[in-house]
Amino acid sequence: MPISPTFPGVYIDELPSAVRTITGVPTSIAAFVGTAPRGAVDRPVHITAWADYEREFGGLDKTSDMSYAVYQFYLNGGSEAEIVRITKKTGDPPIAATAEVVLATTDTAKNVTLSAASPGAWANQQLRVRVDYKTADSADTKYNLSIRDAGTGVTETYLNVSTDPTSARSLKNVLSSSSLIGPVTVDGDQRPKEHGSTNLADGADPFQDKHDAKDPDPWYQSASGGADGGEPPVKDYTGEDATPADGKQGIYQLRKTDIFNMLCLPGSPGQDSSVLAEAARLCVERRAMIILDPPTGSTGWSGVSDAAKGELPLTDDTAKNAAVYFPNVDLPDTQQGNVVRWFPPCGVVAGTWARTDVQRGVWKAPAGTDAGLSGVLQPSIPMTDVENGLLNPKGINCIRQFPVYGTVLWGARTCKGADVMADQWKYVPVRRLALFIEESLFRGTKWVVFEPNDEPLWSSIRLNVGAFMNTLFRQGAFQGRTPQEAYLVKCDSTNNPQNDIDRGIVNILVGFAPLKPAEFVIIHIQQLAGQIQV
Numbered sequence: 001m002p003i004s005p006t007f008p009g010v011y012i013d014e015l016p017s018a019v020r021t022i023t024g025v026p027t028s029i030a031a032f033v034g035t036a037p038r039g040a041v042d043r044p045v046h047i048t049a050w051a052d053y054e055r056e057f058g059g060l061d062k063t064s065d066m067s068y069a070v071y072q073f074y075l076n077g078g079s080e081a082e083i084v085r086i087t088k089k090t091g092d093p094p095i096a097a098t099a100e101v102v103l104a105t106t107d108t109a110k111n112v113t114l115s116a117a118s119p120g121a122w123a124n125q126q127l128r129v130r131v132d133y134k135t136a137d138s139a140d141t142k143y144n145l146s147i148r149d150a151g152t153g154v155t156e157t158y159l160n161v162s163t164d165p166t167s168a169r170s171l172k173n174v175l176s177s178s179s180l181i182g183p184v185t186v187d188g189d190q191r192p193k194e195h196g197s198t199n200l201a202d203g204a205d206p207f208q209d210k211h212d213a214k215d216p217d218p219w220y221q222s223a224s225g226g227a228d229g230g231e232p233p234v235k236d237y238t239g240e241d242a243t244p245a246d247g248k249q250g251i252y253q254l255r256k257t258d259i260f261n262m263l264c265l266p267g268s269p270g271q272d273s274s275v276l277a278e279a280a281r282l283c284v285e286r287r288a289m290i291i292l293d294p295p296t297g298s299t300g301w302s303g304v305s306d307a308a309k310g311e312l313p314l315t316d317d318t319a320k321n322a323a324v325y326f327p328n329v330d331l332p333d334t335q336q337g338n339v340v341r342w343f344p345p346c347g348v349v350a351g352t353w354a355r356t357d358v359q360r361g362v363w364k365a366p367a368g369t370d371a372g373l374s375g376v377l378q379p380s381i382p383m384t385d386v387e388n389g390l391l392n393p394k395g396i397n398c399i400r401q402f403p404v405y406g407t408v409l410w411g412a413r414t415c416k417g418a419d420v421m422a423d424q425w426k427y428v429p430v431r432r433l434a435l436f437i438e439e440s441l442f443r444g445t446k447w448v449v450f451e452p453n454d455e456p457l458w459s460s461i462r463l464n465v466g467a468f469m470n471t472l473f474r475q476g477a478f479q480g481r482t483p484q485e486a487y488l489v490k491c492d493s494t495n496n497p498q499n500d501i502d503r504g505i506v507n508i509l510v511g512f513a514p515l516k517p518a519e520f521v522i523i524h525i526q527q528l529a530g531q532i533q534v
Contacts, residue, residue, distance in 0.1 A: 018460045022444030022468040027362040027436050028354035030073055031082040031260040031288070032347075033237070033251050033279075034066025034267045037228065038122040041096075044082045044253050050074040055152075057083060058122060062335040063228075065266040069347030072331070073264075075375045076351025077358070082260050084253045086269075087119050088229035089236055098182070099123035099226030103131060103192035110190040112171070115182040120228050126151040127180060127223035128207050131192045135160050143191050145171075147180050148207040148220070155207070156180055163189050195219055231268070237275045251279050254286070259439070261432075262353060263290040264346035271296060273313070280318035287435040287442075289428070290314075291353075292324040292415070293344035301326060304383060308390040312415045319415035320425040321435075325349050325397045327381040329373065329407070342380040345399060348373045352409055362436050363477040365412035365429045365517035367397070369405045376407045393419045395426075412517055430514040433477060441465065441510065453501050458491045461508055465489045469512065479513040487512040 003011045031044070039045065039057035047053050053070050060067045070081060087096035096119040103112040116123035128148045135142040136159070145158045156178055162169040172184040195218060200206055206219040234240075239249030248255050254263070263283055269275060271293065283290045292313050294301045301307040307326050314322045328342040349366075352373060356366040379399045388398045388410065395418040397411025414431055416423040425431045445465070451457050469487045472478065480486035490509040500507060 018463060019467075020444075020447050020460070020464050022440060022464055024468075024472075025259060025436065025439045025443060026080070027261050027432065028078070028357040029080045029082065029260045030078055030262040030264060030350040030354065031084065031254055031257070032066050032070050032073075032264050032266065033084040033254070034064065034069070034086060034265065034270060035232065036064050036066060036083075036085045037061045038118050038120045039083070039085045040118055041085050041087050042249075042253070044084050044257050046257070047081050047083060048079065053081075053083065057085065058151075060335050062333070065268075065344065068331075068333075068343055069264055069266040069350075072343070072347035072375060073351040073354070076348050076373060077355025078351040079354060079358075082254065082257050084251070085118075086232045086236055086250060088232045091230075091233045091235075094227055094229050096120065096229030097225060097227040099127060099223035101127065101129045101221050101223045103129065103221060105190035105192055107190050112190070112192050114175075114184070114223075116223055116226060117178065117180050117182045119226065121226045122151060123149075123223040123226045125222045125224070128220040129223075130195050130206055130220040133194050141191065142169075143194070145174075146206075146220075147178070149180050150207060150209070154180065163191050165189060195221070234269060234272045234275055237265075237269055237272070238278045251275070251282060254282065260286065261288050261435075262350045263288055264350055265290075266293070266344050266346055268296070271313075276313050277316075277318070280314050280316075280322055283321045284318050287439045288321065289432060289435070290322045291346045291349050292322055293346050294324070294326045294328060303381060304387045304390065307396055308394065312395060314415050320423070320431060322415040323349075323397060323413065323428050324395070324415055325399055325409070325411070326391060327379050327383075327399060329376045329399060330378050330380050331375055332377070340377060348376060349409065361475060361477060363429050363433045363515050365427065367409040367412040367517070369402075369408060371409040372405060373399070373407045373409070378407055395421075397428075412519070427517055427519075429517060433512075433514055437469075437472075437510070437512065440468065441508075444468065445508070448506060453496070453504070453506050455492070457506065458493075458496065461491045461506070462489050465491075465508065465510060469510065472512075477512075477515065479515055485513065 003013050005011055036057040045056055050071060060071060073081060089095065098119045099116040101114045105111055114129060116127055126149060128150060130146040132144045134144060141163045142160050145161050147156045158174045160169055161171055161174055164170060175181050175184050200219060237250045239252050254260060263279055265279060280290055295313055301310055312324055325345045329345050329348060330340050331343050332338040332340050352371050353366045356364055356371060378401050383398055383400055391398055392411055395413045395415050397409065397413055399407065400410040401407045412428045414425055414428055417426045448461060466489045469489060470483055473483050473486045478486035488511045495507045495509055
C-alpha cells in the first residue's frame with residue numbers, strides 16, 4: 001500500500017514484482033477408462049508406475065482390455081496415468097457386487113458386516129478377517145482385527161479396536177485408511193466373537209488356506225457374495241443413469257482429475273459411437289486428445305480396403321482432438337501361455353506419445369523411425385507403401401514394420417487430417433502444441449483476474465506471456481529465425497477498446513507459427529552432363 005510519510009527519515013516500500021512465471025503444464029498424462037477385476041469404481045486413481053496399477057487394480061487380467069493397454073503404455077515409455085474402472089451397474093444381471101464378511105456377535109441382530117474395498121469376485125474366499133481378544137487390557141469392549149488379502153498377501157492389523165462409537169479407536173475410525181475394507185457406515189457396539197486357535201501352532205499363520213478339517217473352530221472368516229458382473233453397457237460409460245448429485249460417472253469421472261492429455265478407451269464398449277462422441281466432447285472441454293482404436297465388429301475395418309472405404313470413428317468438429325491408428329498390433333499374451341494375439345493399439349500409441357514428449361517435445365510428431373513400439377511383434381495386418389498411401393490422405397495413421405527399425409508409428413494426423421479438408425488442425429503435433437499453450441496460459445494468467453485493467457496490467461501480461469512463448473521458441477517449438485517471425489503477443493489499447501474495459505474484459509492475442517512435420521521427403525536427382533560446354 002502507498003506510504004504516508006509522517007516523520008523525517010527513511011521509509012521502505014516493498015513493491016510487487018511484475019514477473020509472474022508461466023509454467024508449462026504436463027503433456028503426457030494418459031487416462032484409461034475400462035474394466036478391471038478390482039479397484040475403485042467411483043473415482044479416478046492416479047498412478048505413476050505399473051506397480052501402482054497392479055496394487056490397486058490387480059495387474060494383467062485376460063478379461064480386461066484396459067489392463068493390457070496400461071501395461072503397454074508403461075512398456076513404451078509412459079509415466080503418469082489416470083485410471084477409471086467401469087463396472088456393470090445397470091441392465092440385466094449379472095450386476096457387479098461387493099463381497100461381505102459377517103462377524104458374529106453375542107447379539108445376532110448386531111452382527112458386524114464388513115464390505116470389500118471394491119466390487120468384484122476377487123474378494124470371495126480371498127478376503128479373510130480374524131478377531132482375537134489379546135488386547136492391551138482385559139476390557140471386554142476391545143478386540144484386535146486382522147485382515148488378509150490371500151490373493152496378494154497384503155495384511156492389515158488393527159489393535160485395540162473399541163466398541164464405543166465415539167472412541168478414536170472405533171471400528172469406523174480405524175478402518176478409514178484400510179485398502180481392503182470399504183467405508184464402515186455404522187459402528188458396531190458389540191464385540192465380534194473371537195476366532196479359534198485349535199490346532200494352530202504358536203507363530204503359525206492363521207490365514208493359511210488349509211488347516212485340520214476336524215477343527216470345529218475356523219481361524220478366520222472369509223468374504224463371499226462378490227461378483228464381477230457382465231460387460232458394462234454403454235450407459236455405464238456415459239453415465240446416463242448416474243445417481244450421485246455431481247453426475248460424474250463413467251468417463252465423466254475424469255472431471256475429478258486436475259489434468260489429463262490423452263484418453264484411451266480399450267475394450268468393445270469404448271468403441272460404441274455414442275461413447276466415442278461423449279468422450280471426444282469431454283476431450284475438447286479438457287484440452288486433451290483421444291486416441292482411437294480401429295473399429296471392430298460387423299462394421300469394423302477387417303482390412304485395408306475396409307479402412308479406405310469406411311468412415312472415421314469421429315467426423316464432427318471434435319475430430320480435431322482425435323487420432324485413429326490402424327491396424328491392431330500383435331503381442332504375446334502372458335496370461336494365456338504367451339499365445340500371440342492382436343491388441344488394440346491405444347496403449348502402445350499413448351506410451352510412444354509420452355516418450356516422444358520427453359525426448360523431443362510435444363511439438364515433435366510422434367511418428368517415424370524414432371517412434372518404435374516396444375513389445376510389439378508386428379502389425380496385425382502387414383501393409384505396403386501403396387496401401388499406406390490409400391489411408392494416409394484420409395487421416396488414418398498407419399502402424400508399419402520396417403527392416404532394422406521394427407514396428408513403428410507411421411502417421412501423425414488427426415481425424416481432421418484428410419487432404420481434402422485442408423484443416424488447420426491436420427497434424428497431431430500442431431494440435432497438441434496448441435492445446436499445451438492454451439492450457440498453460442489458462443492456468444498461468446489467473447492472476448490477471450480482478451487486476452486494474454489498464455496499460456500497467458497489459459504490459460505485465462506482454463512481459464509474462466512473451467517470456468513463456470520465447471522459452472518455447474528457444475526450445476525449437478516454432479517456425480522462424482527470430483521471435484518476431486515465430487510468435488506474437490498482443491495486449492494493448494488496439495485490442496482492448498474502452499467498451500471491453502467497461503465490461504471487465506481484457507483481450508490477449510497470442511499467435512504462433514507451428515512446425516509442420518516433414519511428412520513427404522522428396523529428393524530431386526539430376527544427372528549432370530559435365531561434358532557439354534555452355
